[in-house]
Amino acid sequence: MYDPLNRIEGEKADISIRDGKVVEGVSDGATIIDASGMIVMPGGVDIHSHIAGAKVNAGRILRPEDHEKDVEKHTSITRAGTGHSIPTTYTTGYRYAKLGYTTVFEPATPLMKTRHTHEELDDTPIVDKGCFPLFGNDWHTIEYLQQGRVEECAAYIAWMLRATKGYAIKIVNPGGVEAWKWGRSLVGLDDRVPNFELTPREIIRGICKVNQLLHLPHTIHVHTNDLAKIGNYQTTIDTMDSVRGLGNENKPSIHITHVQFTGRTGSAWHNVGSGAPEIADYVNKHDHVTVDMGQIVFMNTTTMTADGAFQYMLYQLSGNKWLNSDVEVETGSGVVPYRYRRNNYVNAIQWGIGLELALLIKDPWRVYMTTDHPNGGDFTKYPKIISWLMSRKAREKSLARINRIARNKLDLPDLDREYSFSEIAVVTRAGTAKALGLKEKGHLGVGADADVAVYNIDPRKVDPSRDFRLVRKALKKAAFTIKGGRIVVKNGEMVETPMGRTYWVDSSVSEGLRSKVESDLRTTFTKYYSVQMDNYAMADSELAHSSRINVKADV
Amino acid sequence: MTTLSKKIISNVVCPFCGSTCDDLEVTVEDGKVLTARSGCSSSSSKFLSCNIERPLTPFIRKDGELREASYEDAVHRSAEILANAKYPVLYGWGSTCNEAVRAGLELTEWVGGVIDNTATFCHGPSLLASQEVGMSTGTLGEAMHQADLIIYWGSNPVHSHPHHIMRYSALSKGRFRSSRKERRMVVVDVRRTDSAKLADQFIQVTPNGDYELLCALRMAVRGDELEQNVVAGVPAERIEELAELMISCEFGVLFFGLGLTASEGRHRNVDVALSLVRDLNARTKFLIFPMRGHFDITGACQVSAWITGFPYGVDMSQGYPRYNPGDTTMIDILARKDCDAAVVIGADAASNFPAKATRNLAKIPVISIDPHSSPTALISEVVFPSSFVGIETGGVIYRMDGVAIMTKPVIPPPPGVHSDVEILQDILSHVKKLKTGQ
Numbered sequence: 001m002y003d004p005l006n007r008i009e010g011e012k013a014d015i016s017i018r019d020g021k022v023v024e025g026v027s028d029g030a031t032i033i034d035a036s037g038m039i040v041m042p043g044g045v046d047i048h049s050h051i052a053g054a055k056v057n058a059g060r061i062l063r064p065e066d067h068e069k070d071v072e073k074h075t076s077i078t079r080a081g082t083g084h085s086i087p088t089t090y091t092t093g094y095r096y097a098k099l100g101y102t103t104v105f106e107p108a109t110p111l112m113k114t115r116h117t118h119e120e121l122d123d124t125p126i127v128d129k130g131c132f133p134l135f136g137n138d139w140h141t142i143e144y145l146q147q148g149r150v151e152e153c154a155a156y157i158a159w160m161l162r163a164t165k166g167y168a169i170k171i172v173n174p175g176g177v178e179a180w181k182w183g184r185s186l187v188g189l190d191d192r193v194p195n196f197e198l199t200p201r202e203i204i205r206g207i208c209k210v211n212q213l214l215h216l217p218h219t220i221h222v223h224t225n226d227l228a229k230i231g232n233y234q235t236t237i238d239t240m241d242s243v244r245g246l247g248n249e250n251k252p253s254i255h256i257t258h259v260q261f262t263g264r265t266g267s268a269w270h271n272v273g274s275g276a277p278e279i280a281d282y283v284n285k286h287d288h289v290t291v292d293m294g295q296i297v298f299m300n301t302t303t304m305t306a307d308g309a310f311q312y313m314l315y316q317l318s319g320n321k322w323l324n325s326d327v328e329v330e331t332g333s334g335v336v337p338y339r340y341r342r343n344n345y346v347n348a349i350q351w352g353i354g355l356e357l358a359l360l361i362k363d364p365w366r367v368y369m370t371t372d373h374p375n376g377g378d379f380t381k382y383p384k385i386i387s388w389l390m391s392r393k394a395r396e397k398s399l400a401r402i403n404r405i406a407r408n409k410l411d412l413p414d415l416d417r418e419y420s421f422s423e424i425a426v427v428t429r430a431g432t433a434k435a436l437g438l439k440e441k442g443h444l445g446v447g448a449d450a451d452v453a454v455y456n457i458d459p460r461k462v463d464p465s466r467d468f469r470l471v472r473k474a475l476k477k478a479a480f481t482i483k484g485g486r487i488v489v490k491n492g493e494m495v496e497t498p499m500g501r502t503y504w505v506d507s508s509v510s511e512g513l514r515s516k517v518e519s520d521l522r523t524t525f526t527k528y529y530s531v532q533m534d535n536y537a538m539a540d541s542e543l544a545h546s547s548r549i550n551v552k553a554d555v
Numbered sequence: 556m557t558t559l560s561k562k563i564i565s566n567v568v569c570p571f572c573g574s575t576c577d578d579l580e581v582t583v584e585d586g587k588v589l590t591a592r593s594g595c596s597s598s599s600s601k602f603l604s605c606n607i608e609r610p611l612t613p614f615i616r617k618d619g620e621l622r623e624a625s626y627e628d629a630v631h632r633s634a635e636i637l638a639n640a641k642y643p644v645l646y647g648w649g650s651t652c653n654e655a656v657r658a659g660l661e662l663t664e665w666v667g668g669v670i671d672n673t674a675t676f677c678h679g680p681s682l683l684a685s686q687e688v689g690m691s692t693g694t695l696g697e698a699m700h701q702a703d704l705i706i707y708w709g710s711n712p713v714h715s716h717p718h719h720i721m722r723y724s725a726l727s728k729g730r731f732r733s734s735r736k737e738r739r740m741v742v743v744d745v746r747r748t749d750s751a752k753l754a755d756q757f758i759q760v761t762p763n764g765d766y767e768l769l770c771a772l773r774m775a776v777r778g779d780e781l782e783q784n785v786v787a788g789v790p791a792e793r794i795e796e797l798a799e800l801m802i803s804c805e806f807g808v809l810f811f812g813l814g815l816t817a818s819e820g821r822h823r824n825v826d827v828a829l830s831l832v833r834d835l836n837a838r839t840k841f842l843i844f845p846m847r848g849h850f851d852i853t854g855a856c857q858v859s860a861w862i863t864g865f866p867y868g869v870d871m872s873q874g875y876p877r878y879n880p881g882d883t884t885m886i887d888i889l890a891r892k893d894c895d896a897a898v899v900i901g902a903d904a905a906s907n908f909p910a911k912a913t914r915n916l917a918k919i920p921v922i923s924i925d926p927h928s929s930p931t932a933l934i935s936e937v938v939f940p941s942s943f944v945g946i947e948t949g950g951v952i953y954r955m956d957g958v959a960i961m962t963k964p965v966i967p968p969p970p971g972v973h974s975d976v977e978i979l980q981d982i983l984s985h986v987k988k989l990k991t992g993q
Contacts, residue, residue: 052861054957060860064686064878067864071875074664076991080875082864088876089861112694115959119653119951120861181701182806183840195731312836321689322833325957326842328696335689528730530696530723534566535577535960542961 002425005443009422017450020485037458043102043451047432049373052120054113055333085301085374093125100453100478106131110327114164122544128500136171137178145206154213155517158507163537165504168218172306174203180309214507217437228313231266233275258294258372260354280360292368295354297377300339308332348406364426383475389419391468450485501547570945573847573955595717614938634985640896647902649673649849652950656858658979671885680816681845684825700729704804709814713749761788763819769827812846847955854953905930942968
């Protein structure tokens with residue numbers, strides 16, 4: 001068993017489950033699952049995966065060619081569906097369950113369209129889920145911060161999280177997406193947002209303060225500025241540094257997502273390099289930061305983000321079809337198909353950056369394994385990435401096939417660190433659950449949700465460094481996946497398909513502040529939005545399986 | 556003022572066109588709608604006439620005649636028809652809610668049929684074109700706040716989406732454009748429509764000439780010289796002027812309708828329009844919007860896509876989703892006489908389809924689900940009366956720009972009349988029993 005939160009690292013152990021929870025012990029009449037010679041971990045917790053919502057679905061519609069060769073047939077217990085880089089919702093749930101994942105978060109949803117996101121999440125089976133609404137380009141948020149009204153901003157964001165049933169605050173290219181609505185871009189953190197007197201730095205700091213005031217379980221979750229800039233690693237460091245000192249010392253105060261995409265050095269595409277050493281150095285020295293990889297895989301995938309400006313740039317670079325959707329008042333989005341190629345110098349460097357980040361950042365509790373699905377590649381590639389982390393030999397095999405000049409430029413060939421099973425458990429479940437503030441996930445101690453993954457691989461007999469292919473095989477198809485105490489996967493096949501819960505956060509602010517903000521909102525809402533405020537907010541009953549997390553704000 | 560039984564309900568969402576205006580004020584009393592204000596005439600007409608021509612019981616055809624039947628019998632008969640059919644098609648979906656579409660998709664899967672929606676003869680070409688090119692679009696509030704150039708091409712919103720201009724474009728009040736003077740409206744159409752009369756500029760294009768005109772515009776936008784003096788009835792100077800207008804605006808929007816999707820060229824017309832707008836984004840900011848017609852056609856396509864991967868014309872007969880418009884689309888299937896049963900819901904196929912398709916539809920057992928009686932009901936084997944989404948029952952619908960809005964009932968449905976969702980779920984439940992033998 002690997003349960004790093006409870007310091008169990010490869011020992012033999014029994015787990016008792018009753019009524020969906022891990023308990024001290026069960027009676028002799030209980031069903032026994034014999035996992036001898038297998039690895040048992042808490043169910044996977046994916047902190048960042050685009051699986052539901054307007055841009056995800058726009059991507060599905062955009063790319064019929066993505067689905068044609070990857071189909072799932074209807075069975076008496078499973079729904080039909082399609083993949084490949086953007087699977088349909090039922091297929092998404094089944095494929096995650098087969099990987100031993102039991103919790104997934106959709107990391108970017110426009111406030112105005114989050115009802116759509118929840119409709120899709122409600123059609124995503126097995127996994128527990130939640131979503132992160134977008135605030136970094138939102139007029140209300142920016143104006144409150146511009147006027148120095150941080151407490152009212154906090155009350156507003158609490159209102160919005162309740163209205164959208166959101167779990168955490170997402171920030172994408174703060175200020176930059178608003179600039180994109182005029183076809184413009186911002187450069188760095190101190191450029192002024194057109195029509196507003198605020199800078200990205202001020203937006204990030206302001207929202208970070210709000211996050212602290214609201215006591216949200218997760219930190220602000222940030223996709224930094226300058227994704228389209230060639231050499232952009234410094235922006236990542238500046239962003240991490242922008243909130244240093246704002247948080248309380250025991251907990252991180254910012255999460256930077258898919259750092260690979262903003263981890264480049266260079267001034268032109270032909271001299272791009274890896275900024276991973278510099279970023280890793282910062283992360284190693286500052287524990288207020290957590291990050292996730294955003295690892296790329298060499299495949300034909302679909303990029304999709306709220307960063308409309310970046311997506312336009314990618315269209316210009318690649319010439320591929322380009323979808324853009326600006327959301328009034330709040331944010332934007334873009335979708336562009338993209339193929340990562342081994343022979344492409346920049347793609348090869350990108351591939352190296354993600355892995356270097358994970359290998360150079362020393363504390364596995366602060367770096368998580370993601371592909372920013374589907375931006376870097378789809379989530380069914382996770383076992384492959386895990387094998388790269390665990391095996392230098394696996395990396396060397398891939399390194400041998402990538403662009404030669406890129407290989408010579410990267411530090412990756414010289415890195416000999418290899419992740420252990422325990423560290424993999426951290427970066428795919430224990431660490432992510434902790435970062436998300438989900439106390440009953442990511443571990444198997446008494447009181448935890450009975451979400452368990454059993455992989456058919458014996459850590460006493462298999463050396464993951466040498467036998468990385470066996471690791472991949474075992475992680476691709478869980479021997480057992482247990483969700484809420486029910487066996488949902490056996491030998492990589494679905495056996496039961498219950499629906500999971502949707503987590504969202506209700507941060508309660510003082511009544512006086514709440515009613516003032518709501519009354520102000522009534523005025524601005526009518527001026528800003530093309531829908532009525534009364535029709536905007538979601539009722540709790542709109543979620544099929546709502547799971548509200550209550551916290552008390554400091555305001 | 557309200558009396559004991561009289562109620563005024565505000566911010567009601569209108570279930571008529573793709574504008575989904577949500578600021579209606581409806582007065583109800585004793586379970587009936589008295590007035591419906593703030594909406595357009597189509598809107599109030601829908602609310603006020605919901606009880607006209609309305610069956611209140613199901614019907615099943617016996618000996619050539621439609622006879623009143625119980626709900627249970629109608630459900631059983633429908634389930635039998637669908638479970639025994641080799642290639643049923645479930646069609647319509649544009650005028651119901653997402654919850655019903657979801658149920659319809661599951662039913663289609665269980666009967667191994669095809670699910671197609673009204674996009675198939677409306678904005679299907681727009682979907683096809685966007686699958687080639689992509690699309691630069693947004694939510695309608697973007698046009699409201701920022702657009703200083705508004706073009707309606709092959710779209711006559713005064714009639715098709717009466718409050719569109721007022722809420723979202725030339726007459727709307729936005730943050731950065733607060734008056735009509737700050738906006739320029741151009742209409743391109745084959746005749747001087749009522750919408751053209753509101754425009755600053757009207758450009759008359761020869762019927763079926765949109766493709767050439769759009770190509771010429773693209774060329775002009777790119778700075779290429781037009782070698783023709785006249786393209787599709789429009790003089791080259793006017794084309795160049797329009798190109799200049801488009802390049803020099805701060806924020807342009809192009810709304811297009813059936814003028815592009817239904818005239819010669821169809822999806823290729825839309826392809827050029829999408830490409831033109833994409834090209835314009837290199838010079839300025841430009842968005843394009845298909846003027847989706849029915850109040851939940853956008854939702855129907857979206858739900859279809861997240862469940863199957865495809866927005867319409869989805870064939871599940873092999874047990875998995877397949878998409879091949881022209882092959883797996885309703886009218887083509889009917890023309891080939893390939894389907895042996897059909898469900899028509901939230902649409903009136905018999906009225907809208909080409910005659911050949913309707914004749915073939917009349918030859919197969921049809922299950923129609925609709926609040927009103929219609930020509931489709933008259934050729935059906937089973938008829939279900941259903942409740943109106945947005946008036947008698949609630950459900951999520953999507954505005955033409957993809958914004959999800961929750962509708963709520965303002966009056967109860969007539970006794971014995973079920974919602975689309977209930978009917979479909981009850982049929983599905985029986986189909987499952989028939990298919991699994993349980």
